[in-house]
Amino acid sequence: MLFSQTFFYLLMGLGTAVGLPALWLFTRAKWPAMVERNRNASTRRLLVSLLVGLPVVAAVLLLAKVLSTGGKPVFQIANVLLLGGTLLWSLAGLAGLATHVGEILWPQFKTGDEAWRATWKGGLVVVGCLLIPFIGWFFLLLMMPVLGAGIQVRSWFGRRQAHLPQPVAAPPLPSALVPGPPSLPQA
Numbered sequence: 378m379l380f381s382q383t384f385f386y387l388l389m390g391l392g393t394a395v396g397l398p399a400l401w402l403f404t405r406a407k408w409p410a411m412v413e414r415n416r417n418a419s420t421r422r423l424l425v426s427l428l429v430g431l432p433v434v435a436a437v438l439l440l441a442k443v444l445s446t447g448g449k450p451v452f453q454i455a456n457v458l459l460l461g462g463t464l465l466w467s468l469a470g471l472a473g474l475a476t477h478v479g480e481i482l483w484p485q486f487k488t489g490d491e492a493w494r495a496t497w498k499g500g501l502v503v504v505g506c507l508l509i510p511f512i513g514w515f516f517l518l519l520m521m522p523v524l525g526a527g528i529q530v531r532s533w534f535g536r537r538q539a540h541l542p543q544p545v546a547a548p549p550l551p552s553a554l555v556p557g558p559p560s561l562p563q564a
Contacts (some may be wrong), residue, residue, distance in 0.1 A: 385550070386422075389546065390508075393504070394504050394508070397471075397500060397503070397504050398497060398500035398501055400465075400468060400469065400472075400483070401469075401471065401475045401476075401496055402493060402496055402497055402500070404469045405476065405493055408469075411469075411532070412473055412496070413476075414473070414535065415470050415472060415473025415474070415476075415529065416474075416476045416477050416480075417473070418471035418472040418473060418528050418532040418533060418535050419473045419477050419528050420477055420496065423474075425527070425531070426524055426527035426528045427520065427523055427524050428527065429526075429527035429530050429531055430467070430522075430523040430524055430525070430526035430527025430528070430530065431523055431527075432466065432479070432525050433467075433523075433526040434463075434467070434526055437463045439459070440458075441456050441458060441459055441460050442523055444456040444459065452486050452492070455481070457529075457559045458461060459551065463522075463526070464522055465521040466525075466526070466529060467523070467524075467525035467526035468521065468522060468525050469529075470524075470525035470526060470528040470529035471503070471525040472496060472500075473532070474499075474503065474524070474525075474528065475496050475500035475502075476495050476496045476499055477499065477500025478499035478502050478503060479494070479495030479496055479498045479500070479502070480499070481499075482498065482502065483495060483498055486498070495551045507521075514558040549564035
């Protein structure tokens, strides 16, 4: 194997290791209610989520196969948009799993202003599992979009209420530091 091929695979692995937690943090920042519903769906029966995600991914792959038979560029663009959008949607569903793992391992980040750290640290743990030779590379990496799609579908049909943690209020300032109306000089 050439050095350029080895370097290519190294950069692909680094891109995955950095990009997935960043995607999960972006998802948590933009759609916190969805991440909370996904976290609730990923707290119970992950095997059910995996089995629910299988027909979803199979249907998308079948539709992509049908679109790829058309030789026109419009079908190829639609195919890329379909596969890319489905991959992003299903990987965004794993933000709930990353948050759940982070909350279990670091319970101090469950609520408050630093609740995003649970997603970040849990995401690093999930990505660390992908670095296991052969099992992580060929089994877990292929299983992640299926599991994420299953979590997304289960969160749609689950309870619709997401209990978002409220931010912690800032402590009150001492009265000497609170600005008030200017006082008149004493005569």
